[in-house]
Amino acid sequence: MAKRRTIVTDYLARVEGEGAMTVKLDGDTVEHVELRIFEPPRFFEAFLRGRSFMEAPDITARICGICPVAYQTSAVNALESLCGVEVPEPIRMLRRLLYCGEWIESHALHVYMLHAPDFLGYESAIELAQVAPAAVERGLALKRIGNDVMTLVGGREIHPINVRVGGFYRTPSKRELRTLVEPLERAREAALETVRWTAGMEFPERTVECDLVALQWPDEYAIERGRVVSSAGLDLAPAEYEEHFEELHVERSNALQSQLRGGGTYLTGPLARYTLGHDRLSAGAREAAKEAGLGPECRDPFRSIVVRSVELVHACEESLRIIEDYEEPDAPFVPVEPVAGTGYGVSEAPRGLLYHRYRIDADGTILEAKIVPPTSQNQLAIEDDLRDVVARNTKLDDEALRRLCEQTIRNYDPCISCATHFLDLQIER
Amino acid sequence: MSHTVVIGIGNAMRGDDAAGVEVVARLRERVPPDVEVVACDEEPSRLIEAWEGADSVVLVDTVTSGAPPGTLHRFDAGKEPIPARALRSSTHAIGLAETIELARALGRLPQRVVVHGIEGASFEAGAPLTPDVEAAVSRLVDTIEEETCTSAL
Numbered sequence: 001m002a003k004r005r006t007i008v009t010d011y012l013a014r015v016e017g018e019g020a021m022t023v024k025l026d027g028d029t030v031e032h033v034e035l036r037i038f039e040p041p042r043f044f045e046a047f048l049r050g051r052s053f054m055e056a057p058d059i060t061a062r063i064c065g066i067c068p069v070a071y072q073t074s075a076v077n078a079l080e081s082l083c084g085v086e087v088p089e090p091i092r093m094l095r096r097l098l099y100c101g102e103w104i105e106s107h108a109l110h111v112y113m114l115h116a117p118d119f120l121g122y123e124s125a126i127e128l129a130q131v132a133p134a135a136v137e138r139g140l141a142l143k144r145i146g147n148d149v150m151t152l153v154g155g156r157e158i159h160p161i162n163v164r165v166g167g168f169y170r171t172p173s174k175r176e177l178r179t180l181v182e183p184l185e186r187a188r189e190a191a192l193e194t195v196r197w198t199a200g201m202e203f204p205e206r207t208v209e210c211d212l213v214a215l216q217w218p219d220e221y222a223i224e225r226g227r228v229v230s231s232a233g234l235d236l237a238p239a240e241y242e243e244h245f246e247e248l249h250v251e252r253s254n255a256l257q258s259q260l261r262g263g264g265t266y267l268t269g270p271l272a273r274y275t276l277g278h279d280r281l282s283a284g285a286r287e288a289a290k291e292a293g294l295g296p297e298c299r300d301p302f303r304s305i306v307v308r309s310v311e312l313v314h315a316c317e318e319s320l321r322i323i324e325d326y327e328e329p330d331a332p333f334v335p336v337e338p339v340a341g342t343g344y345g346v347s348e349a350p351r352g353l354l355y356h357r358y359r360i361d362a363d364g365t366i367l368e369a370k371i372v373p374p375t376s377q378n379q380l381a382i383e384d385d386l387r388d389v390v391a392r393n394t395k396l397d398d399e400a401l402r403r404l405c406e407q408t409i410r411n412y413d414p415c416i417s418c419a420t421h422f423l424d425l426q427i428e429r
Numbered sequence: 430m431s432h433t434v435v436i437g438i439g440n441a442m443r444g445d446d447a448a449g450v451e452v453v454a455r456l457r458e459r460v461p462p463d464v465e466v467v468a469c470d471e472e473p474s475r476l477i478e479a480w481e482g483a484d485s486v487v488l489v490d491t492v493t494s495g496a497p498p499g500t501l502h503r504f505d506a507g508k509e510p511i512p513a514r515a516l517r518s519s520t521h522a523i524g525l526a527e528t529i530e531l532a533r534a535l536g537r538l539p540q541r542v543v544v545h546g547i548e549g550a551s552f553e554a555g556a557p558l559t560p561d562v563e564a565a566v567s568r569l570v571d572t573i574e575e576e577t578c579t580s581a582l
Contacts, residue, residue, distance in 0.1 A: 043554035062442055065470045113473060125473075126527055129534035137535060143474045 082343025112139025
């Protein structure tokens, strides 16, 4: 009889937050694959009820230490559209700049600290730092500049406090923003070097066939706004999102998994953004992608590290462009009067599409909040990929297979929960 | 004069995970002005920046080892790693133990590194500190105040 094997990873290393993975094999047959995740958005949805709509960006920013701007942006997009407010262009561009800072910070962390060791054969960024300190320092320096952008525009790098419904509490002067030019020029060079570095890594050949879903905007690589489009031809306003996507409750975890309504796996994040919008990348990013050998689409999860690197170049160039064109707004925000009803907001978090829906009353009290984070949208796609990777590699021993599974999961940069930071401590004597 | 930084790590929204942040909030009023006190999340580049230029860093974080809630653990990480198997890696991407080793590999670790771990009990979202952890926070604030005031002389 074929040997049964179970591979369990209780805590996934080098993944943001808490998560666990189980793979069950019966001989060469994959019996079961699951990714368990703990998700803070569920708590925050309850916590938001009864609060003022003006508090939504500050509260949701606390869901994630790595992508607070994504949460703030989807929140203000939903509430401003409900209340019939469109922020003036300089305000929108500042939000886009803030968001670029978050992309730089998050992508630099993932590429250098979490993902690169997989491709270079190291257990961790620590080992990488011992043999290639210059590369790790480059990653830290890039991240630092992302932090600096977030601190200047967002007021604070972790859980920025400056974003409000209608704009910002305070907007920076032209002079203040210009202090970011020189660091961002250095960051652009470091990002270009990152593309060359990651493009030289060895990649197993792999293609995912599921639908790709990303935001799109006519003349921009969509980040802080856009319509929801898919490789299968969907083209939706944010308010139509739930007509086409649904969340299923998963028994084994307190998480929800998204799927196309009626069934169907889809993927959001860098591969989807690149494939659906690469022609809108900045000139330098397009050039870097070409040199890195990326074609008009990229459906290889392993090569997501190259796509993130290309997006780093884009985020740096876009930041520089925004600063160059910046005109100080007349006021840091436009007043927003609450309107009873339901508002819908989307934006592109570093790891994928982030959807918010709020129902508020005429006083601005939140009656209901719904948050669909990128990781729960990608979970089915990650599990499908895992199942296939395991099925093709059943000959590997447990340790090698575990490593391959963990790498497969890290390809998606899942933000399983950014909400806790305790050490899991076992003392052996 | 030597430069000391005290860094509290944690998430104020996750029950006992807030212990480190609470320690530095209370210390802020009680340490000499040359002792820098910061709250930080457990993110490697921010931590490394937070102790940049310091001769001595004191780190406070919540731990779960199975010891009774409120137990205080203390590690000296200046010379050697926090016992690798003992401090099982953080649930977070790169935990405190890994960040210390990353900084050591890059030559960016202060000479003196003390890690205080407070044994947590509950990490429920939105919950306050549990009573044992609350008491441990008070004890640790006294200890760190005493040590930083002495070493600053």
